[in-house]
Amino acid sequence: MAFEGLADRLQGTIKKITGKGKVSEQDVKEMAREVRLALLEADVNFKVVKDLINRIKERAVGQEVMESLTPGQQVIKVVREELTTLMGGEQSKIAVADRAPTVIMMVGLQGAGKTTTTGKLANHLRKKHNRSPLLVAADIYRPAAINQLETLGEQLDMPVFSMGNDVNPVDIAKKAIEQAKAEHNDYVIIDTAGRLHIDNELMDELQQIKSSVKPDETFLVVDSMTGQDAINVADSFNEQLDVSGVVLTKLDGDTRGGAALSIKAVTDKPIKFAGVGEKTDDFEAFHPERMASRILGMGDVLSLIEKAETNVDEKQAKELETKMRNASFTFDDFLEQMGQVKNMGPLDDLMAMIPGAGKMKGLKNAQLDEKQLVHVEAIIQSMTKKERQEPSIMNASRKKRIAKGSGTSVSQVNRLLKQFEEMKKMMKQMTGTQKGKKGKGMNLPFM
Incomplete structure (x- = not known):
């Protein structure tokens, strides 16, 4: 992901100040020093860094921040706004001619x-x-x-x-x-x-x-x-x-x-x-x-949605939701979805767009190895059509055949089968079994 080193450094720096009930001027100075070093290491122009840090410090020690109920969060808001301003403030669109072209x-x-x-x-x-x-x-x-x-x-x-x-x-x-x-x-x-x-x-x-x-x-x-x-x-x-x-x-x-x-x-x-x-x-x-x-x-939910709109077939998505509600989601559906997700770009970049994903249990510091997806695809493609539709028929000899055909082990096949069943349960919870009733679905930290 672009800015990975800078992002890691800045996130570590601001994390120290986020949860503070009270923020002192010294806290702000220490944070500003860390942000300054992070930006210089990212090869940001030193004059640009100097101006940015001065603006952050001036705003962060102001009355609006110091006297707020969540001063730590207010400081982060200041840093975000100043970074946004630094990169241009808002999207700049193409100037279209009055007459084509x-x-x-x-x-x-x-x-x-x-x-x-x-x-x-x-x-x-x-x-x-x-x-x-x-x-x-x-x-x-x-x-x-x-x-x-x-x-x-x-x-x-x-x-x-x-x-x-x-x-x-x-x-x-x-x-x-x-x-x-x-x-x-x-x-x-x-x-x-x-x-x-x-x-x-x-x-x-x-x-x-x-x-x-x-x-x-x-x-x-x-x-x-x-x-x-x-x-x-x-x-x-x-x-x-x-x-x-x-x-x-x-x-x-x-x-x-x-x-x-x-x-x-x-x-x-x-x-x-x-x-x-x-x-x-x-x-x-x-x-x-x-x-x-x-x-x-x-995170960056808007960009994630735009990627999904470009790469995910709307009709297929609706059919998939119906299957999720009915718990009839199969390995064929899973394979199809993997293809669409891969078209959206590297998994690490997609995860960076989900607010709070880095703090989710099991995902924090996780290395999303896309090579593992190749093994998953190989396992599914080694199944017969009936096995992909009805994983419950799997027995020891079938698993052994699938492992051999996919170049994996029986334990990897078992792990995928278990994860698939857990995913089906989670998907049914997420979509909710009763339409119109809020709170019945599964509330993920980033939703």
Whole structure:
């Protein structure tokens, strides 16, 4: 999960102050010191850290906090609000043109993931907003850049405009917009050339494209793994191109989070989107308040719901609920649900979105090993159709056959059977056996 180290450190720090009935100025100073160290270790710009800590200390020792009935909780509220403000305050949406097409120019250094991000953004606009984008291959220098975008277009079943690598990128951009108007594409996303380092030649070309096509948005694609360098790159691009927003890539990787927490404060440009995986669907709008909640271990229910809405079939979900109520949930249903959950992303990331999941018995400090899911799938797939429908018929010889067929042990098969029965009971409790009567279902800590 992105920000994992920072999240662990901050959650440990604020936990010390949360349950206090009374918070002294010294308590706040100690907490602020720990938060400061955590942010610096996460590679957050030191000036940004200094300003943030001063604001937190000023608010946390104020009358509103000190005299509240829950001062510890109020301090955490202050930290969350300040982190949210630091990352932009609220979601920044795309500026849509008065008349189609809306033109988006993608800029950034070579290797930041610009071409892949161009495809991901187009896919996001089509799936989330029912738009019809045209991708434009305007990087005529990097070997295979045009082919890469065309391959992405084929994968996504989306049009790609290219004129080869012997045409001026300015002319490519102009012609692309003409085609978009003729074909009624409502978005044009231009993948421009990058460099390993910022140079005048690159900037001149980008400035010519921008002044020529006057894009509605100029998105700077930044690799969040590069830490402080990302801030310097963003500052330079913004100074010369006046970018309108930032797209962070690799926010799911082993990143310390410094770029995401510093970039808005340094450039005064909002983070618009974030790449959170390698798949074309692993791309989401950036919500500062949700990210702040996740960093502080407060979950992110809205993002979890959005992922579920995108990846879980509504009709199947309703059928599943009926089966849960009737206690007729089978291993076939379980296998189907596992597939849908896996499409939502890494389990660790999903758990981070559930408020309080880290404090739940059995889940605290749990390592969610997705390899175990492979074993579970193998066991279920080694069962006959009748065994998946009626696990009660399992006897010793059947279990032995299943274990051998799945490359597991009889004890693993027994463990899965036991867990499955417990899960069925829990699901029936959660859905509630009597409609309309609150309190009959199982109340989990995060519900």
